[in-house]
Amino acid sequence: MRKKINYGRQHIDKSDINFVIKSLNKKLITTGTYVSLFEKKISNKFKCNYAYACSNGTAGLHLAYLAINLKKNDIVLMPSVNFISSYSMAKNLGAKIFLVDVDPITGQMTTEKILECVRVNKIKKIKAIVSMYLGGYIENNIILYKLKKIYNCYLIEDACHAIGAKYKEKNNVYSIGSCKHSDICVFSFHPVKTITTGEGGAVTTNSKLLSNRIKIFRDHGIIRNKKSYWKYDIKQTSFNYRLSDINCALGVSQLNKLNQFIKKRKKIFYEYKRKLEFLKRYVRINNYENKTNGFHLIILNINFNNLKCKKDDVFKYLNKYNIFPQYHYIPLYKFSFHKKVFFNKFKGSEEYYKNSISLPVYYDLKKNDLSHVIKIIKRFIQINRLQST
Ligand SMILES: Cc1ncc(COP(=O)(O)O)c(C=O)c1O
Numbered sequence: 501m502r503k504k505i506n507y508g509r510q511h512i513d514k515s516d517i518n519f520v521i522k523s524l525n526k527k528l529i530t531t532g533t534y535v536s537l538f539e540k541k542i543s544n545k546f547k548c549n550y551a552y553a554c555s556n557g558t559a560g561l562h563l564a565y566l567a568i569n570l571k572k573n574d575i576v577l578m579p580s581v582n583f584i585s586s587y588s589m590a591k592n593l594g595a596k597i598f599l600v601d602v603d604p605i606t607g608q609m610t611t612e613k614i615l616e617c618v619r620v621n622k623i624k625k626i627k628a629i630v631s632m633y634l635g636g637y638i639e640n641n642i643i644l645y646k647l648k649k650i651y652n653c654y655l656i657e658d659a660c661h662a663i664g665a666k667y668k669e670k671n672n673v674y675s676i677g678s679c680k681h682s683d684i685c686v687f688s689f690h691p692v693k694t695i696t697t698g699e700g701g702a703v704t705t706n707s708k709l710l711s712n713r714i715k716i717f718r719d720h721g722i723i724r725n726k727k728s729y730w731k732y733d734i735k736q737t738s739f740n741y742r743l744s745d746i747n748c749a750l751g752v753s754q755l756n757k758l759n760q761f762i763k764k765r766k767k768i769f770y771e772y773k774r775k776l777e778f779l780k781r782y783v784r785i786n787n788y789e790n791k792t793n794g795f796h797l798i799i800l801n802i803n804f805n806n807l808k809c810k811k812d813d814v815f816k817y818l819n820k821y822n823i824f825p826q827y828h829y830i831p832l833y834k835f836s837f838h839k840k841v842f843f844n845k846f847k848g849s850e851e852y853y854k855n856s857i858s859l860p861v862y863y864d865l866k867k868n869d870l871s872h873v874i875k876i877i878k879r880f881i882q883i884n885r886l887q888s889t
Contacts, residue, residue, distance in 0.1 A: 505873060507797075507826040508692035511761065511863035516753045523749030530744040538748035539702075541755050546677030548685075548704040550711035553697075553748055554718055557660040557688025558585040559741035560701035562592075564684040565628075566738065567705075567713040568654045570595050574627035577617060578658075579634075580831045580849045581607045586630045586658050587832055598623065599833055599841075604851035605786050605801060607634040607828075611643050613848065618651075620845070628654040631682075633662040634828065635858075636694070636794025637786070638676060642669055645681035655681075660688035663695060664762045665794035673792070679706045684714075689747075692862075694761050694796055695754035697747040718742055761863050765795035768861050768870060772798055775874045782806050782881045797828055798859045800877075809884040814857060821876045826858045 523534050535553055542551035554560050570576070572594030578586050580599035590597050600609045600617045609631065617623070629651070631644050641657070648655035657676065659665075665676045674680045677687065684707075687693075689700035705711050716723055721738035725731035743751075773785045783802050802814065818825055831849040833841045860873055 502822050502869075502872065505823045505860045505865070505869050506862075507824060507858045507860050509862045509864065510691040510696045511757075512696075513757075515756070516750055519749040519753035520746055523745045526745060529746055530742060532745040534745035534748040534752060535743065538697075538743075538751040538755070541752060542677070542702055542704065545755065545758075546675040546685075546704060548677055548679050549706040549708070550714075551677075551702055551704045552711070552714050552718060553743040553751065554701045554703060554741045555743055556699045557658075557686055557690065557701040558589060559718075559739070560686035560688070560703045561586050561630075561656070561658060562589040562739070563703050563714045563717050563741060564656045564686055565589055565593055565595075566717040567684065567703075567710045568628060568656070569713075570627060575623055575625060576628050576630060577609075577614060577623075577626060578630040579607075579609045579632050580833055580846055581634065581829050581852055582632055582832055583658075583660070583829055584832065584835075585660075586632065586656075590630075595627070599831075599846070601846045601848045602634075602852055603639075604848045604855070606637065606639050607799070607849075607852045607856065608632070608637075608639040609644070610640055611647065614644075614647060626651045626653040628656055630656045630658055632658040632660075633665065633676070633794070634797070635799050636661040636663075636665050636796030637788050638662065638665050638667045638790060638793060641667055641676075641681055648682075654683045657682045657685040659685050660690075660693065660701075661796040662794040663687050663693065663796075664758045666792035667790065668792075676794070677702075677704045679704055683707065684710060689751060689754075694765070694794060695751070695758055697743065697751040697754065700743050700747050700751060762795060764863050765861055766791075766793075768865060769795050769798055771870060772800075772859060772874065776800075776877065779878065779881055782885060783877065795861070798861045799828065799856050800825075800859050801855050802857065804855065806886055807881070807884045808886055811854065811857065813884070814880065817880045818873075818876060821872070823860065823873050823876060825860070827853075828856075828858045 539551045689697040717738040
């Protein structure tokens with residue numbers, strides 16, 4: 501029986517285990533040297549001034565909001581096709597959230613969609629735009645930066661999918677996380693992400709002011725007296741969002757392998773693309789021009805107009821062969837907590853949601869497992885294609 505092929509999973513090797521063992525033998529297993537080493541490695545690799553490890557990506561987004569002093573009724577814009585974290589953390593602070601429709605192929609916000617959201621909702625003052633690079637593909641980040649300037653608001657990058665991704669601007673290449681075109685960037689190190697610390701996240705910025713706030717809010721809001729270590733003040737209560745040295749040691753070791761991980765993901769991306777190209781009438785993978793993406797997800801767009809089946813049928817068929825793809829994501833306005841919306845406001849999101857699934861992609865995905873996934877997709881199309889097409 502073939503083993504379960506999930507859409508993602510971690511890769512842990514001997515060096516990871518050795519790093520963790522070393523961390524366990526240190527005097528401090530939290531707030532120690534591996535935390536600062538991990539943070540230093542992040543800031544060096546992505547070329548930002550400040551990096552802070554935190555307990556997970558959700559905490560990282562919360563810290564970003566606390567750093568910009570997001571308050572009740574402040575307006576935040578974010579894509580409707582999204583993970584819940586950026587929404588729930590802003591909601592907890594009482595912000596007014598406006599979901600922006602997305603491009604039906606990339607699942608990401610565009611300038612037009614943001615302008616439309618601002619116009620339709622008669623938005624006057626935006627506190628923050630929270631971008632999200634779905635699947636690790638860097639779309640429109642420079643344009644969003646221009647909008648940030650126009651609206652005079654913060655731009656927070658939810659880059660939980662996009663570690664290791666790079667982008668070009670005027671012949672210069674920058675890393676996501678450099679914050680050259682944003683205020684704050686947030687990563688997640690959950691096991692399905694490109695690198696993992698078990699649970700974990702990181703926040704990067706170039707602003708001294710924001711960085712001070714992130715640091716303080718990560719640690720209960722405690723401000724230590726520089727001269728007398730036993731004295732401290734708390735001006736605003738906060739949370740414990742620290743990440744331990746044990747997790748950070750794993751992070752150091754994983755970060756050493758980031759390029760190798762992305763190389764493999766990219767290879768898998770091109771293998772799917774090449775092998776499914778001739779079926780483009782039925783399925784296609786977006787032709788991401790920018791080859792320096794993060795390749796976190798491989799999103800298959802399915803043209804159901806040419807097939808006699810629905811999205812659930814794809815899942816059921818693949819599951820039968822022990823393949824477990826995923827949705828990324830159910831648009832946030834579809835959940836019970838959200839008040840009802842007119843779906844015609846979200847045409848792009850509806851189309852994206854109807855047509856897109858995430859295929860298995862991870863470092864340890866074996867060649868024969870990848871061939872198996874491709875074979876089953878081809879067979880599914882063979883069975884379900886409309887005769888007339
Ligand atoms: C886009 C996005 N944002 C935020 C998060 C939250 O990260 P974490 O699970 O580390 O809290 C995730 C994690 O799945 C994510 O995919």
